[in-house]
Amino acid sequence: MNDTPFNFKDYVRSRFFPHMWCPGCGHGIVLGSLLRGIHELGLNKNEIVMTSGIGCSSRISGYVDFHSLHTIHGRALSFATGVKLSRPHLKAIVPMGDGDALAIGGNHFIHAARRNIDITAIVMNNKIYGMTGGQFSPLSGPGKKATTAPYSTIDNEFDIVELAKSAGATFVARSTVFHAVEAKDLLKKAIMHKGFSVVEILSQCPTYYGRKNKEGDAVQMMEGFKNNTVKIGSKKLEKNPNLIQRGIFVEDTDKPEYCEAYDHIIETAMKGNS
Amino acid sequence: MKDIDLVIEICGSAGEGTISAGEILSRFMSGQGFEIMSFDSYPAEIRGFGKCVAHTRLSSNCIYSPGKLVDVLISLNDGHSISQLSTLKKGGILVYDSAPLKPHGEDKSVLGWAEPGTVTYGVPLTMLANRAAGNSRGRNMVALGAVVALFHMDGQSFTQSIQARYAKKKQVIIDANVNSFLEGFNWTKKHIEKTDSISFDGVIMPAGREKLIINGNQLVVRAALDANLKFYAGYPITPATKIMEILSKELPKNGGTLLQTEDEIAAIGAVIGAGFGGVRAMTATSGPGFALMTEFTGLSVMAEVPAVIINSQRGGPSTGIPTKTEQSDFNAAVLGGTGDCPRIVLAPIDTFSCYQATVLGLYLAEKYQTLVVILLDFFLSNSIRNIDIPVKPSQVFLDSNIAPTKAELENYQRYKVTPNGISPRAIPGTPGGIFFSTGLEHDEFGKPDYSDKGHLKMTQKRFDKHSFVLEEAPAPQISDFTGDMADIGVISWGSSAGAAQEAVMLARKDGIDAVSFSSMILSPFPEKALVAFADKCKKILVPELNYSGQFANFAVHIIKRPVERLNYITGRPMASEDILEKMRQM
Numbered sequence: 136m137n138d139t140p141f142n143f144k145d146y147v148r149s150r151f152f153p154h155m156w157c158p159g160c161g162h163g164i165v166l167g168s169l170l171r172g173i174h175e176l177g178l179n180k181n182e183i184v185m186t187s188g189i190g191c192s193s194r195i196s197g198y199v200d201f202h203s204l205h206t207i208h209g210r211a212l213s214f215a216t217g218v219k220l221s222r223p224h225l226k227a228i229v230p231m232g233d234g235d236a237l238a239i240g241g242n243h244f245i246h247a248a249r250r251n252i253d254i255t256a257i258v259m260n261n262k263i264y265g266m267t268g269g270q271f272s273p274l275s276g277p278g279k280k281a282t283t284a285p286y287s288t289i290d291n292e293f294d295i296v297e298l299a300k301s302a303g304a305t306f307v308a309r310s311t312v313f314h315a316v317e318a319k320d321l322l323k324k325a326i327m328h329k330g331f332s333v334v335e336i337l338s339q340c341p342t343y344y345g346r347k348n349k350e351g352d353a354v355q356m357m358e359g360f361k362n363n364t365v366k367i368g369s370k371k372l373e374k375n376p377n378l379i380q381r382g383i384f385v386e387d388t389d390k391p392e393y394c395e396a397y398d399h400i401i402e403t404a405m406k407g408n409s
Numbered sequence: 410m411k412d413i414d415l416v417i418e419i420c421g422s423a424g425e426g427t428i429s430a431g432e433i434l435s436r437f438m439s440g441q442g443f444e445i446m447s448f449d450s451y452p453a454e455i456r457g458f459g460k461c462v463a464h465t466r467l468s469s470n471c472i473y474s475p476g477k478l479v480d481v482l483i484s485l486n487d488g489h490s491i492s493q494l495s496t497l498k499k500g501g502i503l504v505y506d507s508a509p510l511k512p513h514g515e516d517k518s519v520l521g522w523a524e525p526g527t528v529t530y531g532v533p534l535t536m537l538a539n540r541a542a543g544n545s546r547g548r549n550m551v552a553l554g555a556v557v558a559l560f561h562m563d564g565q566s567f568t569q570s571i572q573a574r575y576a577k578k579k580q581v582i583i584d585a586n587v588n589s590f591l592e593g594f595n596w597t598k599k600h601i602e603k604t605d606s607i608s609f610d611g612v613i614m615p616a617g618r619e620k621l622i623i624n625g626n627q628l629v630v631r632a633a634l635d636a637n638l639k640f641y642a643g644y645p646i647t648p649a650t651k652i653m654e655i656l657s658k659e660l661p662k663n664g665g666t667l668l669q670t671e672d673e674i675a676a677i678g679a680v681i682g683a684g685f686g687g688v689r690a691m692t693a694t695s696g697p698g699f700a701l702m703t704e705f706t707g708l709s710v711m712a713e714v715p716a717v718i719i720n721s722q723r724g725g726p727s728t729g730i731p732t733k734t735e736q737s738d739f740n741a742a743v744l745g746g747t748g749d750c751p752r753i754v755l756a757p758i759d760t761f762s763c764y765q766a767t768v769l770g771l772y773l774a775e776k777y778q779t780l781v782v783i784l785l786d787f788f789l790s791n792s793i794r795n796i797d798i799p800v801k802p803s804q805v806f807l808d809s810n811i812a813p814t815k816a817e818l819e820n821y822q823r824y825k826v827t828p829n830g831i832s833p834r835a836i837p838g839t840p841g842g843i844f845f846s847t848g849l850e851h852d853e854f855g856k857p858d859y860s861d862k863g864h865l866k867m868t869q870k871r872f873d874k875h876s877f878v879l880e881e882a883p884a885p886q887i888s889d890f891t892g893d894m895a896d897i898g899v900i901s902w903g904s905s906a907g908a909a910q911e912a913v914m915l916a917r918k919d920g921i922d923a924v925s926f927s928s929m930i931l932s933p934f935p936e937k938a939l940v941a942f943a944d945k946c947k948k949i950l951v952p953e954l955n956y957s958g959q960f961a962n963f964a965v966h967i968i969k970r971p972v973e974r975l976n977y978i979t980g981r982p983m984a985s986e987d988i989l990e991k992m993r994q995m
Contacts (some may be wrong), residue, residue, distance in 0.1 A: 148845065151856050184837050186682065197845050197857065202837035204685050205847035206678070207708055213675040217682020217690065221640050221667045222837055225686075243678075383640040397666055404661035 431463020554593025831872025
């Protein structure tokens with residue numbers, strides 16, 4: 136743990152600023168929560184690798200002052216898997232958007248979860264493709280407006296938590312950018328968890344999702360996160376079962392982690408060699 | 410001493426021991442000091458009764474190609490062997506089962522279809538196998554016994570080869586095989602009157618160095634392990650799967666990691682991830698998988714992260730013909746992908762150079778921080794040669810990353826423009842070596858930069874770096890000119906090069922003034938050498954195993970004149986006989 140005061144500038148590449156996010160975007164709050172969490176954990180910047188794909192959220196890897204590999208749309212977890220297996224002592228963190236993680240990257244997402252490899256996947260869910268200008272994503276859900284759904288969407292959405300759980304992730308949590316402190320604490324736990332951890336953070340895209348779907352400005356959207364979510368098992372759910380639950384859904388420390396399991400393979404193979 | 414140069418084929422149904430009989434024959438011949446080249450063909454489906462052919466060329470001299478026409482056809486199955494008669498030489502030898510379990514009419518017997526003039530030897534394979542072991546499983550060994558007796562080979566040593574092949578099996582099985590062989594051997598000595606002229610009498614090969622009997626896939630693995638490979642990720646696909654299978658056993662023994670991924674996309678992603686992590690990493694695939702990896706080839710080049718992809722080509726496009734050989738991924742490997750994307754492409758020209766190409770590929774990828782594609786094909790992956798044991802690479806080839814100095818780590822510029830284009834690369838975990846690596850166009854610090862000047866500067870840097878690679882690649886193999894000008898120059902690449910070089914040697918014996926050019930490195934291509942070569946040839950011929958002449962088209966653009974083409978997509982390896990025939994017509 137770290138008692139020194141947090142200084143944002145210690146953790147970012149100032150050369151890469153100003154950032155490219157729109158005014159009111161929720162992603163900066165995720166970045167703030169993440170960096171505060173890393174600071175509180177007292178992690179050395181030199182021990183962290185961040186790989187990311189393509190999209191607004193993926194740009195985080197440029198702003199943080201960690202070893203970072205900014206790659207291809209949807210494939211960040213595949214790169215992270217290679218990094219982690221080649222440098223198992225490094226912490227691997229993968230920020231992703233909802234389209235990046237679960238449309239084009241859906242296959243890698245479920246297989247990384249299945250392997251239980253020690254990577255922290257942060258899914259910044261703003262229910263829209265922001266960087267390409269407001270197309271619906273697999274998280275938009277039916278009845279939403281998007282530039283590719285002018286008559287509203289008919290596609291059902293994934294539930295990231297349920298998907299991650301059933302695919303085998305051993306740490307699954309959800310928070311929102313309104314609950315920045317809670318998000319920070321969940322990210323800390325996820326990063327320290329040995330195994331595949333998923334943290335979904337609901338974030339707002341006022342520029343596209345908010346405007347198209349008449350959800351108001353950034354502040355109104357964040358108030359939505361406050362009003363429409365509750366802690367897991369809250370009594371409010373009895374009255375309104377549609378409220379979105381926040382907190383830790385899975386925390387399993389018994390399942391073997393992939394790199395450690397592979398170390399046993401190496402041990403066995405080397406015994407046979409001698 | 411007389412020369413031996415024979416092509417022997419064993420043809421049977423899957424499960425009749427065709428391939429193992431071929432393997433024993435090859436190993437025996439290698440042990441006797443001959444050069445061998447063997448190639449099996451079998452159906453893509455594992456089960457069933459498909460046709461299997463074990464093809465072996467053996468020679469007291471250097472072998473360049475598998476040989477198109479066959480001297481001796483050993484038939485274990487009449488139905489399948491009939492179609493094999495078309496490649497039997499005029500006056501060639503046919504050994505067949507004279508008393509099969511179910512007698513068949515003349516229209517279904519291989520004997521009935523043999524051309525007049527064929528030397529035919531009927532041996533009761535089934536009957537003799539039954540006599541030796543109580544069942545007909547040993548028919549393949551009976552046939553080998555007959556051949557060894559017919560050609561006066563060393564029966565004693567051959568028995569030892571059979572014992573060695575089945576050494577790990579139960580004694581009953583070893584005995585059954587040896588006894589079947591001896592039945593065939595003795596019966597033939599007693600009953601067959603030899604009418605052909607093939608004889609190993611008096612052929613004594615000098616005891617050579619110990620040989621390695623190996624195919625291209627196995628050699629790639631050996632080379633990769635010798636060259637410090639520490640990470641492999643892959644997805645099963647014919648004909649590259651064997652590389653992953655062997656590595657899954659061998660890599661962890663060397664402290665390395667093998668990952669079987671959800672698809673080829675994840676495989677190349679993990680390879681680039683491990684490359685970023687600073688270890689030597691590769692994947693192996695075939696056309697369909699290579700197509701999926703295309704986007705990543707651009708990333709490897711753009712973000713300057715080492716990656717090696719082995720693409721063992723098969724018949725294409727799409728799923729195509731998975732168990733047949735072709736050279737039709739030249740365009741995809743050398744020119745494929747998007748953007749201005751200089752990548753390194755190596756194509757071994759024979760089994761032995763699979764070793765060199767793999768060592769070189771891993772070295773170049775790490776040093777030049779880029780993508781290396783190694784083009785094998787079904788034939789190179791699976792054909793078996795006996796080769797000298799490769800010399801392990803020296804230290805220079807084992808660690809080629811150019812790391813930043815302490816001074817360079819002050820205000821570290823990951824993509825610094827340098828005279829040779831190589832920017833010193835820090836490995837994650839290096840204090841002060843934190844950087845941002847990206848597939849976006851970037852400045853020297855890695856910061857996204859979309860300016861026209863910036864894009865030009867970095868594109869130029871990547872191309873400059875690429876051009877330096879040529880200095881480290883083996884020079885093209887060019888045969889000697891007899892005068893100032895040659896009549897025909899044959900330009901070849903990959904697995905066709907051996908047949909082309911052999912065809913040129915045969916043509917010269919025939920009085921045709923021919924020369925050959927083949928290069929293991931395809932990108933960057935030794936253009937100056939090719940232009941100089943072509944300037945000294947009146948006509949140019951480009952033989953290759955694809956329909957559209959992918960390499961010929963590429964060569965034309967370099968030498969700026971038309972060429973003669975010879976294209977086959979038969980699924981069989983290139984034959985020197987066909988190239989020679991084409992040269993005669995030119």
